Amino acid sequence: GAGVSQSPSNKVTEKGKDVELRCDPISGHTALYWYRQSLGQGLEFLIYFQGNSAPDKSGLPSDRFSAERTGGSVSTLTIQRTQQEDSAVYLCASSSDLLNTEAFFGQGTRLTVV
Amino acid sequence: DAKTTQPPSMDCAEGRAANLPCNHSTISGNEYVYWYRQIHSQGPQYIIHGLKNNETNEMASLIITEDRKSSTLILPHATLRDTAVYYCIVRVVYNFNKFYFGSGTKLNVKP
Numbered sequence: 240g241a242g243v244s245q246s247p248s249n250k251v252t253e254k255g256k257d258v259e260l261r262c263d264p265i266s267g268h269t270a271l272y273w274y275r276q277s278l279g280q281g282l283e284f285l286i287y288f289q290g291n292s293a294p295d296k297s298g299l300p301s302d303r304f305s306a307e308r309t310g311g312s313v314s315t316l317t318i319q320r321t322q323q324e325d326s327a328v329y330l331c332a333s334s335s336d337l338l339n340t341e342a343f344f345g346q347g348t349r350l351t352v353v
Numbered sequence: 354d355a356k357t358t359q360p361p362s363m364d365c366a367e368g369r370a371a372n373l374p375c376n377h378s379t380i381s382g383n384e385y386v387y388w389y390r391q392i393h394s395q396g397p398q399y400i401i402h403g404l405k406n407n408e409t410n411e412m413a414s415l416i417i418t419e420d421r422k423s424s425t426l427i428l429p430h431a432t433l434r435d436t437a438v439y440y441c442i443v444r445v446v447y448n449f450n451k452f453y454f455g456s457g458t459k460l461n462v463k464p
Contacts, residue, residue, distance in 0.1 A: 243396075272451060281440075282397070282454035295451065330396050332452075341387065342452060344396030 241265075243345035245331050251351045252321055260316040260348045264333030271314050272332040272342060273306055282330065288314065321352045357441045362459040365435075371428040373458050375441030378422045384445050386417060387452065388426045390437040397440065397454075400426065431462045 244263040252258050264271050273285040284298040288308045299305070303321075308314040318325055328349050332342040358376040365371040377386065387402040401408055401415045403424075408415040414427040428435055438457040 274454070281456050284451055284453065287451045332396075341399040341402060343399065346396050 243331055243333050243343050245329075245345035245348050247348060248346065249349045249351075251353060254323060254352055255320055257317065257319045258321055258350065260318075260329050260350070262314045262316070262331030262333075262345060264312065264314070264331070265343055266312075268333035268335050268343075269311065270334045270342070271308055272334075273314070273316050274330040274332070275327045276330060276347070277327045285316070285329075318350075321350075323352045326350055326352045356453075357443060357455050359439075359441055359455065359458045361456065362461065364461045364463060365428075365431045367433060367462055367464050368430055371426075371431040371435065371460055371462070373426040373428075373439050373441075373460065374423065375425070376423045377441070377443050380421050380443050381445070384443045386415065386421075386424050387442040387444055388413070388415065389440045389442065389452075389454075390435075391440070391457070392434075392437040400439075431460075433462050433464065436460060436462045 243265055246261045250258055269290045271288040274282040275285055276282050286299055286306045287295040303319045306314060306316045328347040330344055330347045332344040334340050334342040385402050385404050388400040389397040390400055391397045401410055401413050403415045403417055405417055405421055417424045438459050440454050440457040442452050444452055
């Protein structure tokens with residue numbers, strides 16, 4: 240597709256369940272970012288993939304959060320044993336490997352933990 | 354990454370120029386200034402970026418002071434659809450770096 244695609248657009252889950260959020264970056268983009276945005280708040284960095292390098296996981300809030308990127312393309316963010324405070328919009332972005340290019344964002348997945 | 358300071362909110366009349374300031378007094382020589390905006394319930398949208406020269410594109414102009422410690426995003430003729438949160442970001446230009454989003458400026462364009 241022409242842009243970053245995220246699925247599902249909305250997800251409601253019960254507390255304690257695991258969820259998987261998917262991001263399809265723009266074709267050819269080697270960098271992929273995950274952010275979280277709670278209601279009325281700014282964007283919180285979670286994790287960053289760049290090519291075949293080890294990801295920067297410094298923003299993951301707990302060990303319940305993990306992400307992988309298969310084949311340098313699609314990425315999945317997994318949240319285990321979801322809690323109500325995990326409710327937020329999860330945003331994915333991608334950019335090319337040129338150093339001063341911009342990142343393009345998807346529309347996000349709105350996660351609600353009930 | 355250097356931090357940025359932006360006013361929390363600004364108002365602008367429709368059709369007038371909107372000038373959004375950003376302070377980045379600790380910016381270093383290898384950091385670019387980026388601007389993004391986020392319209393309600395959408396993902397952030399790239400606007401413009403620059404290193405030290407002023408930049409202009411179809412969306413906006415970016416004015417960076419000579420000492421690079423501050424910049425201004427200019428929307429020349431604001432419309433109601435420009436109502437959004439505008440984020441100023443400085444980003445180190447080397448491999449393996451990320452965008453840090455601060456609180457941004459909520460621009461309210463009024464009829």
